Amino acid sequence: MRTPAALPAALLASTLLAAACGGQGGTGTVANPDAARPAGVEHATLVLDFLPNAVHAGIYRALARGYYRQRNVDLRVIQPTSTADTLRLIDAGKADFGIADAADVADQIGRGRDAQAVMALVQRPLGGVIALRSEGLGSPRDLEGKTVGLTGVPSDTAVLDTAVRSAGGDPGRVHTLTIGFNGVQDLENGKVAAFTGYWPADGVQLQVGGFPITPFKLDEHGGPAYPGLVVFSTRRRIAQDPPLLRAFVAGTYVGYRQTLSDPQGSLQDLLDRNRSLRRPFTTSSLEAYLPLFQADAPAYGTLRQDRLQQLSDWLVGYRLIKKPIAPSRFGTNQFLPAR
Numbered sequence: 001m002r003t004p005a006a007l008p009a010a011l012l013a014s015t016l017l018a019a020a021c022g023g024q025g026g027t028g029t030v031a032n033p034d035a036a037r038p039a040g041v042e043h044a045t046l047v048l049d050f051l052p053n054a055v056h057a058g059i060y061r062a063l064a065r066g067y068y069r070q071r072n073v074d075l076r077v078i079q080p081t082s083t084a085d086t087l088r089l090i091d092a093g094k095a096d097f098g099i100a101d102a103a104d105v106a107d108q109i110g111r112g113r114d115a116q117a118v119m120a121l122v123q124r125p126l127g128g129v130i131a132l133r134s135e136g137l138g139s140p141r142d143l144e145g146k147t148v149g150l151t152g153v154p155s156d157t158a159v160l161d162t163a164v165r166s167a168g169g170d171p172g173r174v175h176t177l178t179i180g181f182n183g184v185q186d187l188e189n190g191k192v193a194a195f196t197g198y199w200p201a202d203g204v205q206l207q208v209g210g211f212p213i214t215p216f217k218l219d220e221h222g223g224p225a226y227p228g229l230v231v232f233s234t235r236r237r238i239a240q241d242p243p244l245l246r247a248f249v250a251g252t253y254v255g256y257r258q259t260l261s262d263p264q265g266s267l268q269d270l271l272d273r274n275r276s277l278r279r280p281f282t283t284s285s286l287e288a289y290l291p292l293f294q295a296d297a298p299a300y301g302t303l304r305q306d307r308l309q310q311l312s313d314w315l316v317g318y319r320l321i322k323k324p325i326a327p328s329r330f331g332t333n334q335f336l337p338a339r
Contacts, residue, residue: 037247038072044244045095047078047086049229052274053201054285055122056099057266058293062255064269071247090115090234097248101126102230102311103155103320106330110321114234117331119249120227120303121256123295125218127159127228130203131194132187133212140216141169149179149186149195156196158318159218166222187211200288208281224310227303228292230331238332249301249335256293256300263290303331 048056059077062068068075078095080086083104090098091113099121108115129148131137140163150156161171179186183195184202188211197203199215206213219225231252238245259266267286271277294300308327315321 037250038241038243041069041072041074042241042244042247043074043076044097044248045076045078046231046248047080047089047095047098049080049083049086049099049101051079052077052270052277054267054270054282055126055200055229055289057263057270057286057289058121058256058259059252060255060270060273061259061266062251064273065255065258067251067254068248071251073244073247073251075248075251087113087115090232093234093237096237096244097231097233099229099231102227102308102330103315105230105232106311106315106321106325109325109330110315110323114236115232116235116238116329117227117230117232117303118238118245118335119231119252119301119331119333120297121229121231121301122289122292123225123227123297123304123307124292125223125226125228126198126200126292127155127196128199128215128217128221129160129163129194130183130187130197130199130206131214131216132206133214135193135214137194137214139167139169140164140221141167143194144169144173145175146193147175147177147191149183149192150176151181151183151196152178155318155320158314158320159196159223161318162218162223162314163216163221184209200285200292204285204288205281208284224307224314226307226311226314230303232331242335245335250337253301253337260290260293260300263287299336301333301336303327303333 063075083100086098086100087104087108089095091108102117105115105117129140137143143164148160160174164171164174177192179192179195183197184205186192187195187206199217203213203215263286267283271279271282297304305327308330312325316324
């Protein structure tokens with residue numbers, strides 16, 4: 001779970017009420033996603049996974065250039081108070097779409113919730129173990145005998161153990177310390193030798209601040225190459241309003257396709273709508289995210305069955321979910337534009 005600065009609960013509730021709440025399928029695509037846009041303008045709500053940042057550049061481009069409006073979607077973007085907030089709001093039907101780590105969506109499904117992904121925002125896990133280059137760590141095995149900071153989220157231990165085991169090390173010989181979301185500060189201050197975090201965000205923050213890093217990325221150190229962030233809704237909401245789903249996914253798809261071809265334009269759209277973002281950090285972070293948006297997927301947004309199966313197997317192996325989740329249950333590609 002990533003927890004941003006708290007948004008007052010009353011403001012969040014009133015915003016959601018003002019925005020209002022706006023089929024389940026396999027892995028096919030629709031021939032023309034625009035053909036089934038809402039007949040009239042529909043209000044819809046998207047709850048982010050975190051504070052607005054570079055990974056959301058395609059969404060802010062689509063907002064700025066009117067790609068949702070052109071498809072009769074009046075989209076309101078909400079900042080959550082925590083990742084758990086995003087999951088709860090979607091599950092309760094108080095928002096139409098959410099963004100979350102695919103592992104968090106899998107956890108929801110494993111708990112019997114109705115969540116289902118409708119597209120991949122990025123194609124690689126964003127988590128890993130981040131160390132300072134000055135520590136001279138050549139591999140995760142070198143973390144033996146050192147202290148690694150964890151947020152306290154159960155999947156952190158799985159990320160750390162996977163990386164250390166992949167390098168032939170013994171996770172039991174790594175000292176861990178629960179530090180919440182203070183990894184950047186604690187690493188800079190020497191409180192920990194490394195910490196689990198999002199390398200295109202936390203890692204880039206360190207680099208921009210003058211602290212070169214050595215990132216041990218999960219998918220490069222024994223972990224599954226699953227989609228790090230997905231857009232999700234519920235199967236009930238999907239079945240209720242397929243035109244809204246198609247229109248939203250189509251607008252988002254165009255926003256990210258154009259971000260890949262014109263990142264500077266999307267960067268400016270993001271900065272214009274989020275004046276608190278710092279340009280040097282956001283620029284560097286977007287550069288880190290760009291190769292991850294599509295990676296080796298056949299098209300932007302595609303949920304690959306093999307990668308979802310890898311995620312399920314990994315989560316079961318670390319007892320983060322009780323039983324496997326079929327890729328077709330996890331997500332659908334039916335709303336993506338045909339290639």
